[in-house]
Amino acid sequence: MPRIRYLEPDGREVLLExxxxxxxxxGAVDAGVDGIEAQCGGNCACATCHCYVRADWxxxxxxxxxxxxxxxxxxxxxxxxxxxxxxxxxxxDALDGLTVQFPDRQS
Amino acid sequence: MVDSQAPIVIVGAGQAGMQVAESLRQEGFSxxxxxxxxEPHPPYQRPPLSKKWLIEPLxxxxxxLRGPAALERLKITLRLETRxxxxxxxxxxxxxxxxxxxxxxxxxxxxxxxxxxxxxPGASLPGVLALxxxxxxxxxxxxxxxxxAEGQRVVVVGGGFIxxxxxxxxxxxxxxxxxxxxxxxxxxxxxxxxVSEAFARLHEAHGVxxxxxxxxxEIVGHEGRVAxxxxxxxxxYGCGCVVVGIGVVPDDLLARSAGLLCERGIVVDDCSRxxxxxxxxxxxxxxxxxxxxxxxxxxSVQNAIEQGKSAAAAMMGRTRQFINTxxxxxxxxxxxxxxxxxxxxxxxxxxxGDLAKPxxxxxxxxxxxxxxxDSLNRISDHMQAKRLLDHGVSPTPAQAADPLFELPSLLxxxxxxxxxxx
Numbered sequence: 001m002p003r004i005r006y007l008e009p010d011g012r013e014v015l016l017e018x019x020x021x022x023x024x025x026x027g028a029v030d031a032g033v034d035g036i037e038a039q040c041g042g043n044c045a046c047a048t049c050h051c052y053v054r055a056d057w058x059x060x061x062x063x064x065x066x067x068x069x070x071x072x073x074x075x076x077x078x079x080x081x082x083x084x085x086x087x088x089x090x091x092x093d094a095l096d097g098l099t100v101q102f103p104d105r106q107s
Numbered sequence: 108m109v110d111s112q113a114p115i116v117i118v119g120a121g122q123a124g125m126q127v128a129e130s131l132r133q134e135g136f137s138x139x140x141x142x143x144x145x146e147p148h149p150p151y152q153r154p155p156l157s158k159k160w161l162i163e164p165l166x167x168x169x170x171x172l173r174g175p176a177a178l179e180r181l182k183i184t185l186r187l188e189t190r191x192x193x194x195x196x197x198x199x200x201x202x203x204x205x206x207x208x209x210x211x212x213x214x215x216x217x218x219x220x221x222x223x224x225x226x227x228p229g230a231s232l233p234g235v236l237a238l239x240x241x242x243x244x245x246x247x248x249x250x251x252x253x254x255x256a257e258g259q260r261v262v263v264v265g266g267g268f269i270x271x272x273x274x275x276x277x278x279x280x281x282x283x284x285x286x287x288x289x290x291x292x293x294x295x296x297x298x299x300x301x302v303s304e305a306f307a308r309l310h311e312a313h314g315v316x317x318x319x320x321x322x323x324x325e326i327v328g329h330e331g332r333v334a335x336x337x338x339x340x341x342x343x344y345g346c347g348c349v350v351v352g353i354g355v356v357p358d359d360l361l362a363r364s365a366g367l368l369c370e371r372g373i374v375v376d377d378c379s380r381x382x383x384x385x386x387x388x389x390x391x392x393x394x395x396x397x398x399x400x401x402x403x404x405x406x407s408v409q410n411a412i413e414q415g416k417s418a419a420a421a422m423m424g425r426t427r428q429f430i431n432t433x434x435x436x437x438x439x440x441x442x443x444x445x446x447x448x449x450x451x452x453x454x455x456x457x458x459x460g461d462l463a464k465p466x467x468x469x470x471x472x473x474x475x476x477x478x479x480x481d482s483l484n485r486i487s488d489h490m491q492a493k494r495l496l497d498h499g500v501s502p503t504p505a506q507a508a509d510p511l512f513e514l515p516s517l518l519x520x521x522x523x524x525x526x527x528x529x
Contacts, residue, residue, distance in 0.1 A: 026169075032177025039408055041152040041170075045436045045445065046409075070486040074493055107412075107431065 002093055007101035008034040018091045024100060025049040025087035035102025042087035044068055048106040049086040050075040054099040058082055061089060077103030109199045109385060112138075113210040114184075115422060116201060118191050118361065119217035120144025122153065122408055123390025125172045126415025127215045127422075128183045134423045140182065141209070143189045143201075146240055149178065154408060156244035157272040158438045162279050164248055167241060194365035196383060213385050213422045216362055216373060217415070220355035220391035220406060225264060229326030234333035235349045238269055247273065248280075250348035255281040259347030262286075262336045264323055266293040268437050270352030271306065275439040277350075278313050285344050286310065287321035287336065289353075296354075297446070298469070299456040302481050305465040306439065313440055318344075355406060357392045370394055372404055377428040379418035387418035395429070403449070407435045432496040434489075445489040448479030448496050457508040460485055468492070470507040477501040491515055 001017040006028055008014065018027040028036045028049075037048035044067050053061065061084070064072065068088045072079055086100065115131060117124045120142050128142050144150070151170040155161075160170065168174070178185060190204035194214070201209040222237035224230055236247050254261050254277075261277045263270045266288030277284045286293075292303035293310075307317055322339035326349060329335075335343045357372035368374045368382035372394035379387045390411035394402040413429045420427035437444040442465065453471035460467030468488035471479040480492035491514040495501065498518060506512045 030168075030171065030174025030176060032173055032180040037412070039412055040436065041154065041172075041408075043154075043436070043438070045443070046434075067486055070490060073487070074490040 002091055002096040002098070004091065004095070005097070005099040006033045007099065009102055009104040010034070020090075020092045022091055023087050024051070024089040024091065024098075025085075027091065028086060028102075033102070035104070035106070036086065037106040038087060039107070040087075044071055044085060044088060047071045047075045047085060050077060050106060051084055051086045051089075051100040051102050052080055053082045053084050053089075054101070055082055057095075057098050060094065060098075064088065075103075076105045076107050109212055110210055111212050113199065113212040114139035114141045115213045115215070116209060116211040117142045117215040117217060118201070119219055119390070119392070120146070120150045120185065120187070121217060121219050121390065121411070122150070122172065123219070123392075123411035123415045123418075124215070124217035125150035126412050127217060127387070127389055127418050129173070129181060130416045130419030131422065132181050132183075134419050134425070136419075136423060138212075139184065141184045141186055143186045143191060143209075145188065145190050146242075147188050148241055149173075149175070149185055149187070151241065152408075153240075154436075156241065157238055157269050157276070161244055161248050161251075161273065161276040164245060170241070191361060194361055194386075196365055196386075199385065211385075213387070215418050215422065216381070216386060216388040216392060217390045217411075217418075218358040218361060218392040221358050222351065223354045223356055225323060225326070225351050225353065227323055227325050229328055229333070230351075232326055232328045232333045233331065234347065235326055235351065237351045238273070247348075247350055248276075250350075251277045251280050251282050254283075254347035257347060259283075260285055260345060261348055261350065262344050262346040263350045263352060264336065265352035265354070266290075266317070266319075267296065267352055267354060268294065270350065271310065271439055272437060273350050273352060274310060274315050275313070278315060278440075283314075283316075285316040285318060285346070287318050287323060287338065287344065289320065289322055291319050293317070297450070298481055299450070299453070299471065301456060301458055301462070302444075302469050302483070305462060305467070305483060306442075306444075309440060309442055309465065355391065357394065357404065359392050362386075362388065362392070370402060372402075374402065375414070377417070377430075378421050378426045379414045379429070380421045387421045389414035389418040405433055407433065409434055432493060434493060442483050443486070445482045445486065446479065447482075447489060447493045448477070450479035450481075453478055455504055457504045459488060459507055459510060470502075470504070472501075472504050472507075475501070475503060477507070488514075494518060 040046035193202040325337040327335040373388040450471040468482040482489040
């Protein structure tokens with residue numbers, strides 16, 4: 001199963017093996033990774049599952065949808081070029097090793 | 108007497124209860140933490156129960172707020188299928204339904220709300236359903252599928268969020284649907300007529316029969332099951348099931364019986380403190396006293412989360428005010444409704460966008476000051492409005508209505524411009 005590396009706001013690392021098809025948000029809330037809120041539960045409605053994707057992985061991801069782009073306009077922490085909503089990132093085999101960092105605040 | 112070594116106990120394992128537990132750990136509480144829930148499920152999200160999950164009930168685990176590993180990591184002791192019968196405040200103990208007692212050092216109440224019931228004959232017939240938890244959503248989904256298969260109609264009583272989301276779901280599942288609304292328009296408690304009308308057109312375009320001014324007087328049974336809904340004008344709406352979505356009442360019975368101050372819910376301040384310094388409360392079960400003295404009840408995920416955070420802080424002796432702008436969302440067919448702010452007391456509404464599509468926002472003002480914005484398929488309006496309201500910056504009604512006016516421009520510059528200066 002693909003392994004996803006999460007970096008919590010304080011820099012601690014959580015490495016999870018996740019079944020393909022679920023979102024990075026789901027994996028994080030199931031495991032109790034710090035730094036994610038996911039208030040709307042993965043409906044792209046709240047922008048509280050914001051993460052920074054490590055730069056070398058950016059071009060391997062599906063680009064954000066229009067909705068996600070708009071939602072990213074209202075993240076609580078700084079929006080950066082590598083900002084994504086983790087509820088919109090779906091685990092697949094090709095993403096083995098993907099690394100994302102959660103910011104210090106989500107709301 | 109309070110035993111300071113006793114655990115912190117949270118009654119209610121929904122969105123608010125889970126948030127209190129998680130935030131207590133984030134606030135540095137390292138003692139024993141017990142989360143009691145009446146249902147057999149670990150804390151889960153409720154919004155999908157009337158939306159996606161109603162149509163496609165995947166595994167219950169897909170609704171979890173936090174997985175088992177997360178609860179273990181947070182050292183939260185879950186006590187499921189545990190009903191609390193009473194709070195003994197003088198002994199700082201809970202009396203459980205099984206007769207045992209549970210001591211607390213501090214207590215959080217997150218008991219949620221209960222669906223309002225129809226006060227008419229036949230309301231408890233089999234086939235008359237209301238939505239609160241997972242079991243209800245499964246039962247409603249099954250009843251709708253049966254209606255669709257047998258060519259029977261689904262009658263939804265109440266044209267509010269839950270009723271309309273269920274109506275949309277029932278149409279997707281192939282059932283004929285009638286919505287009976289007592290007032291002259293949909294969602295009238297929370298939205299302006301222009302929004303109600305857009306949703307009425309949307310539901311009618313999807314084949315839902317909408318009946319306004321319908322006062323339900325009786326649920327008619329046949330062979331021990333629901334068969335029709337009768338209204339005051341004598342009409343009968345034949346159906347295979349009835350879904351009642353006429354609002355909720357705060358579940359404040361425990362608190363009231365224990366003598367806590369309650370008024371349309373457990374009264375809390377901005378920091379989720381109740382009238383007992385050892386007890387906090389959060390979520391749907393509360394009524395929040397605002398600065399102007401008015402009591403406000405919010406039934407939303409965000410309210411549960413914000414009050415949950417405040418309650419945890421209060422239990423740790425800190426103050427954390429709920430100051431974020433309220434927001435809420437609803438999904439009906441392909442329309443995403445996002446609401447931000449509180450529109451109560453508005454005196455003017457202007458719209459921005461395309462009403463027919465629908466892809467527009469309604470901006471609510473009082474004395475030219477922005478109070479709230481409802482957006483239908485206008486995520487960028489919603490996001491911009493949230494930022495404006497968070498910053499206390501208001502466009503003028505003319506600016507809000509002008510599609511060429513850039514709302515974010517009000518937030519630029521060395522300091523935010525205000526409506527007065529604009």
